[in-house]
Amino acid sequence: MYGLIPHAGCIAFIALTVLGMTAATTLLQPMMLNPYFFYMLIALSFVLATASAAVYLKRGGSLSRSGARSNWKYLATLYSTTIAVNLVMFLVIFPYAANATGNTSTEGMDSLRLQVNIPCSGHASLIKGELMKVDGVKSVRFDLPNIFEVGYDATTTSKEKIMSIGIFKDYPAKEVA
Numbered sequence: 001m002y003g004l005i006p007h008a009g010c011i012a013f014i015a016l017t018v019l020g021m022t023a024a025t026t027l028l029q030p031m032m033l034n035p036y037f038f039y040m041l042i043a044l045s046f047v048l049a050t051a052s053a054a055v056y057l058k059r060g061g062s063l064s065r066s067g068a069r070s071n072w073k074y075l076a077t078l079y080s081t082t083i084a085v086n087l088v089m090f091l092v093i094f095p096y097a098a099n100a101t102g103n104t105s106t107e108g109m110d111s112l113r114l115q116v117n118i119p120c121s122g123h124a125s126l127i128k129g130e131l132m133k134v135d136g137v138k139s140v141r142f143d144l145p146n147i148f149e150v151g152y153d154a155t156t157t158s159k160e161k162i163m164s165i166g167i168f169k170d171y172p173a174k175e176v177a
Contacts, residue, residue, distance in 0.1 A: 005081055006048035009041050009117070013122070020044050033170055042086055049071040049082045075154035090121050097145055102132060103139035106151030112159050114148045116173040121145070123171065130167040137162065 020064070034116050052073055057063040062071060116127055124142040129142045131148065136156030141149040150162060163173060 005052060006045035007085050007089070008048075009044060010147050010152070033126075035119045036049070037047065038090075038120045045082055045086060046079075053078055057165075058074075078162075087140070091144070094111055094121040094124060095142060098142040102128075103151070104141035104150055106139055109138055109151035110136075110154040112150040112162060114150060114163075114173045115176045115177050116146050116148055116171050118171050124148075127167060127171065130165055131162065134162055135163060148173075156169050 054063060057067050057071060073117060122143060127148060128140045128142060131137050131150055134157055136153045137150060138153060139151035
């Protein structure tokens with residue numbers, strides 16, 4: 001329970017992504033447009049882990065510097081688990097969630113490889129959702145750290161139209177080879 005509570009926001013984000021990328025990004029888009037949103041979630045997880053540690057130490061009658069020293073194994077486990085969960089979220093869960101829905105193959109289509117200036121992989125679903133709204137975009141695949149492979153129908157859309165979507169004002173994109 002102590003490991004889950006600090007990550008309630010991240011878990012809620014994943015649950016919403018699983019329920020529907022469009023619904024989740026629509027709900028969270030105003031918050032996700034803040035480039036520091038996921039860093040704030042990391043900070044929140046440490047604040048909540050610290051609160052959890054304080055409650056644990058207070059219940060044990062050891063809410064002091066010496067009490068923290070005597071419970072160092074618990075605190076080390078708590079904070080290392082918090083770090084590990086954040087790493088799993090950013091390196092595994094968020095990239096997987098971004099590629100879990102929709103077509104990710106560009107085979108047989110014109111393709112565009114974009115490097116998007118996103119602060120972390122948590123924003124990949126937002127970028128993918130906005131790209132998929134472009135008429136003619138058939139697939140989007142995300143690769144760490146910030147590469148998007150976009151498959152599109154050149155008779156319906158163009159690279160210029162794709163590059164001009166509004167999200168790229170907040171998160172600049174450039175074509176890469």
